[in-house]
Amino acid sequence: MSALAAGVRKVGAYAWFTVDCVRATVTHGVPWDRVMSESYKVGIRSFPVLFTMALFVGSNLAIQGHAAFSTLGGGNLVGMFVALAGVREVCPLLAATMVAAKAGTEMAAQLAVMRTKEQIDAIEVMAIDPRSELVAPSIIAVMLTLPALTVLTIAVSLISSMLVAVYQLGVDRGEYLSFLVGYLTAYDLFAATAKSVVFGLIIATVSGYFGFFSERGARGVGQATNRAVVTMCIVIITLNFALTSILYG
Amino acid sequence: MADSPSAQRPFDAIPDGDPVISFRDVHKSFGDKHILRGISLDFPRGRTTVVIGPSGTGKSVCMKLIVGLLVPEKGDVWVGGTNVPDAPEKDLMSVRRRIGMMFQDGALFDSMSVGDNIAFPLRRHTKLREAEIHDAVDHALEQVGLPGIADRAPSALSGGMRKRVSLARAIITKPEIVMFDEPNSGLDPLTSDEIDSLISRMKEELGITFIVISHDIVGTFAVADKIAMLYNGHLVASGSPDEILHSEEPILRRFLARNMDLPALPGAKP
Numbered sequence A: 001m002s003a004l005a006a007g008v009r010k011v012g013a014y015a016w017f018t019v020d021c022v023r024a025t026v027t028h029g030v031p032w033d034r035v036m037s038e039s040y041k042v043g044i045r046s047f048p049v050l051f052t053m054a055l056f057v058g059s060n061l062a063i064q065g066h067a068a069f070s071t072l073g074g075g076n077l078v079g080m081f082v083a084l085a086g087v088r089e090v091c092p093l094l095a096a097t098m099v100a101a102k103a104g105t106e107m108a109a110q111l112a113v114m115r116t117k118e119q120i121d122a123i124e125v126m127a128i129d130p131r132s133e134l135v136a137p138s139i140i141a142v143m144l145t146l147p148a149l150t151v152l153t154i155a156v157s158l159i160s161s162m163l164v165a166v167y168q169l170g171v172d173r174g175e176y177l178s179f180l181v182g183y184l185t186a187y188d189l190f191a192a193t194a195k196s197v198v199f200g201l202i203i204a205t206v207s208g209y210f211g212f213f214s215e216r217g218a219r220g221v222g223q224a225t226n227r228a229v230v231t232m233c234i235v236i237i238t239l240n241f242a243l244t245s246i247l248y249g
Numbered sequence B: 001m002a003d004s005p006s007a008q009r010p011f012d013a014i015p016d017g018d019p020v021i022s023f024r025d026v027h028k029s030f031g032d033k034h035i036l037r038g039i040s041l042d043f044p045r046g047r048t049t050v051v052i053g054p055s056g057t058g059k060s061v062c063m064k065l066i067v068g069l070l071v072p073e074k075g076d077v078w079v080g081g082t083n084v085p086d087a088p089e090k091d092l093m094s095v096r097r098r099i100g101m102m103f104q105d106g107a108l109f110d111s112m113s114v115g116d117n118i119a120f121p122l123r124r125h126t127k128l129r130e131a132e133i134h135d136a137v138d139h140a141l142e143q144v145g146l147p148g149i150a151d152r153a154p155s156a157l158s159g160g161m162r163k164r165v166s167l168a169r170a171i172i173t174k175p176e177i178v179m180f181d182e183p184n185s186g187l188d189p190l191t192s193d194e195i196d197s198l199i200s201r202m203k204e205e206l207g208i209t210f211i212v213i214s215h216d217i218v219g220t221f222a223v224a225d226k227i228a229m230l231y232n233g234h235l236v237a238s239g240s241p242d243e244i245l246h247s248e249e250p251i252l253r254r255f256l257a258r259n260m261d262l263p264a265l266p267g268a269k270p
């Protein structure tokens, strides 16, 4: 019971923090210089690992799709499988969890260190709202870059799955493409982007929350980072179910 | 509220020497640690007040109460006409904009260069052009005796240098009140002297009110117009340097005796 109450209070505090970030941003304005540098960090630094993941997720989708449909005599349906599973489900989730693991933990750790070293206090004493200064730019940055990263992930995985399908599994390229294009609609891209905008909001605000309110000291930093990544992953995977139900249900 | 010191008066209207900051029966605890147990203390405008006392008595906590980073359980902290603990956000912001603060460990932003650290409050609060900001940063660095290090990273500086950069950042916006948490600790005697004379000079030239926390007794007497000593959560002594020097308060005597060994007994040690 008290654990439940504590949980509810935590969620309330998180929601309040998010509202506060938005409110602070409206009253104090957006520090665009920080949005730019954060976007750069999130986008450029997450891309290499995401690229690698997308490459080999695409390849395996092709192999599994081919194996599954071959038993039904339709190995060339692999394009459809990649379009449905890869574009709709795997790629948005892959991009979100990688950005959560890389950029999200980094944001949480950085804020926690700033809290420990009194740098957040210093910002407050300068009559600057640390939420609009430190957290809001990350929110904007992640919400802008994650959709872009998701689209790139989709592109990379489609190309790699096609290469594997055509050159390793011997599927006809024209057929692969026709099934892919036949099943992949603009709505799928819209849905993937919409998901990633929501995931981006979650990543930035959850990591911001745990970092901002971390306890001081090295232990506090570790704890904040840890809790942030666990919470982000659980919330993202749960929301993914809700979003798929809404967008495709 | 009507009997509060300098209620309703903006800082500038407070006559020199009248309290610009007043603690009234301030209590502050962390958990079951009762750190401040009823502090009442005035900080006169245009003067330098030095707060001394052993480690862990709550000197840094006092500074954080002044800018509203911490909130007391009981008591008032008046800054100008504002009671900080229950001031609305807008008033708190206007108090903070008049105060520059140097944290004990510097609190420089690791992600920015030295120059960007110092320029940061200017960039956020003024519409100065980049060239003007550069000039201001160079000037501030010269004032603290560190010309030409604007491009360095804070992590590449020594502890004493970080302190001075932090000091430069605290004074860049020309605040009316400047608070230094141990500006001298970790500095060599020559640099300490420079900081002391910088404080005296800025007080004379700009009429800034200084609040300095210090362990350095020599420096304390060099800059202080008023000295206050905290001990065990209480204010055990406060007054002019002369009064403090001749105070009979035993704890204060012990504190001074230990620290003033050297100057008091010239040549006593080989």
Ligand SMILES: Nc1ncnc2c1ncn2[C@@H]1O[C@H](COP(=O)(O)OP(=O)(O)OP(=O)(O)O)[C@@H](O)[C@H]1O
Binding pocket: B030, B033, B035, B054, B055, B056, B057, B058, B059, B060, B061, B062, B104
């Ligand atoms: N945010 C905080 N949370 C919990 N305890 C705190 C906090 N800030 C200060 N304290 C405690 O309050 C006491 C006084 O701290 P403070 O930093 O004011 O000491 P100080 O007089 O500045 O000492 P020093 O000369 O060593 O800097 C210490 O016991 C410290 O542990």
Ligand SMILES: [Mg+2]
Binding pocket: B059, B060, B061, B104, B181
């Ligand atoms: Mg201290």
